[in-house]
Amino acid sequence: MLLALLLAAGPALGGEAAPAPAVPRFVEETSAAGIDSTYAGGWEYMVGGGAAAFDCDADGFPELFLAGGEATAHFYRNRSGRAGPLRFERDPASGLERDAVTGAYPLDVDGDGQLDLALLRVGTSLLMHGRGDCRFEPANDAFGLQAFDAWTTAFSAAWERGAALPTLAFGTYVDRREEMFPWGSCTPNRLFRPRAGEPDRYGPPLELAPSFCALSMLFTDWNRSGTPALRVSNDREYYKGGQEQLWRLAPGEAPRLYAEAEGWKVLKVWGMGIASADLDGDRFPEYFLTSMADNKLQALKGPAGPDAAPTYADVALARGVTAHRPYTGGDVRPSTAWHADFADVNNDGRLDLFVAKGNVSEMPDFAANDPNNLLLQREDGTFEEAGDRAGVASMRAARGAVVEDLNLDGRLDLLVVNRNAPAELWRNASDTPGGFVAVRPEEFGPNRDAVGAWIELRRADGSVSRRELTVGGGHAGGRLGWRHFGLGADEGAEIRVLWPDGEAGPWQAVEAGGFYRLARGAAPQPWTPPR
């Protein structure tokens, strides 16, 4: 926590300015790669527009799914070769290309080794069951998932201890039938838990009351207690009496909100997206909350640990990640932020931050030309803007995004979904020197992808980087697959998995430039892309 406090105090305490981080170089390849998709629509599609990345044909290369709003969603098979130009092929036969889709999150619901997809929609959301080779079919009935009609805009999932199915949280928005007075009409968020006595089907939904128009949800082990809680970021435009929320989900107990008496501080923002990462090395995640005109980076205050109070300080200003106004293009009006993700885009061993930006819908008080942010982390923990220098400062109205290594060259590429404008795809063509390692934990039992685990990577200098494996967050979309770590100049590192049940795997060596499968109780298995 001392480090956290020093960082919170800002770079002035660090004395000399930290050296500038290496700026990655992104090359726009949307059309050449075969991506042609627009998140289209009017008022009911002013939010949403998520994207998902996941490998459903077992070649290790992530496929892409892009929400389409009023238009049909698009699903693309990844035909890229390793380190080559990005190539995608639309596959309309997947079963995923449906209308009224706002977003999507991949996960293996039934532990059959085939990824499934939660499709968020205006109307009835769908759990799409993966049948292999990227074929999907609706499975609400098969899983006993009671259908509901809503403007669904957020999702997260986590396996509660011993459960055969993940607990699913669906976040919903405004009552779209309220025309003149929609404010205060937030519809219920729903929580689906496995049915008692019938563990491979879901029971009736629990309404997470009160609900405050969620635009992002994330199951996250904020206090490292081993039991994830549900963070919900809510849009204050529509709620009355609302705020950001943190739900405690003790096994077998009804969800309960953390209260002010427990240290939870009321925060009311235009909550649109959540990104989480342990930025300060204290083992506990920080949370970046996207909003309008101001974004928050929350760091835990006070003593950390399972008994910690959920009290957070906003360190966005000190860290240089307020991202509150366009930094290029001449529009000085406040920004509007949506999807966010921490990722090491220049492989220097430090997490950077991508933020998708775009006006809600002709709001003249906010920037019309609102470039995406690519905030590179410096050695001292502060960030500097590099979106324009890196080539991703698009002025289109962005919503969802995926930061992912799409051609398995160890450099993270970028897909951005835009509202009423074509999506954009950039290949990371950096010639910066940093190395990487990519790993994929594999768990026994129903939670095949070890959602809820933590991966720790220890570098030669003793520093430890961590990734919490989650399903949720961002804005209306997520990714599941290889977990990427930048290594800087290191030739290798040690890695271990803290499995969801709390077992800590051993530290094991991995080499720079490698892909590894990490199965519990086994040595890291090197994996080579097939093409």
Add this chain to the structure above:
Amino acid sequence: MGGNKARRRAAGWRAAWLILALAVLGASPAAATSTRPEPQAVLRDWYRLVLELVRHTPTYSPPVASRAFAYLGVTAYEAAAGGSDALVPLAGQLNGLAPAPARETGAAYDEALVLHAALSEGAASFFGNTGPTGQRAIAAMKTRVGERIAAGIDPAVAVRSAAHGRAIAAHILAWSAADGGALVENMGFPLAYAPGAEPGTWRPTSTIAQQQAPLLPAWGTNRPFAMPEGASCPLPPPPAYSEADGSEFRRQAEEVRDAVRDLTPEQRAVARFWSDDPMLSPTPPGHWISIALAVLDEDGTDFETQAETLARLGVALADAFIGCWHEKYVHDLVRPVTYIRRSIDPAFEPILATPPFPEYPSGHSTQSGAAAVVLTALFGEARAFEDATHADDGLPARRFPSFWAAAEEAGISRLYGGIHFRAAIERGLDQGRCVGAYAVALKTRAP
């Protein structure tokens, strides 16, 4: 404090609106005709929407909100005065307001349609920068309620009435364009600002990047409505800045520190009730508009009285913010959180978010004082009322024996909240008395 009653009232509002909406959307022409609203219902419906728009339009900080309430109040009043023998136009009384377009001699007008057209245009203009949901709501109110009002009306009268309402609105909008407050950039925060060098001057109090500069530093130079100029209600300086033990400034800071530390549940409730944060409430001026609407509703007042009340109150609130902002940037005083953390207690945490602008005087106090002056003049010194402004947000209603009791509670709430010293509150109320008197002096009734 009557929370259940307040919730029932809020529920009643919703039920009433639902009935109205059902009538608009699905009723037969005959049924629609039978429920055709009177002008006072049109006025209340638009004000209900405007209170939501104020809350949900990011540029609508309290000063900006007060300006819209004034112009919309004058719009409704001038529309009403044109068709009333009881009301005297405000043209010639308000700074720069010329006579409104006249009605055709001998021609028939429908007052509800005149008003609806005027407020439709006014709301669409003053909230032209609201988001897509607000735009959708304005359009729906304009169209659906408009159709309902026009049902059964002679088409020629309907066309004439709507045209006249639009002309009134255009007249007011043209008047508003040059008052200095029409263009608000970056939500009112300058892109660059150099705080004063002296320790007693305002410093940013927020970690929000935008708020490293103070809100609307030039607002005090705007053209007022009834008050001659922004400097017309000056205040004596606040206690001299000092960090010395026993100084008046430190004593007032210690009072804030102690108040926050020792808050009773009732004081905490008071602080939260009057917090009226922009973008999370109808703002402080909207709170007083809400009070006025409740009183008007409870008294079953006629259209003329409603228009008169909302115009006078809107004018007083807008002038209060102009006068208050003028003094804020004359005195440029540090906020309690800055001083107390610097000189008394580094761990001091006010329970309210400190507003991002200088401390002296308290804006809520000035505008509450001005509102109390106007409403007392209209409804009497002992007019008790229940205030359920925040019922939808889960805050129980509070009951007050008079408007001044409410204004004084609004003032002291800022001390409980840890965001104002006592001097800013007491002198803010004094300034409100001065400002409100100008609105009270307006002549609205024909002899």
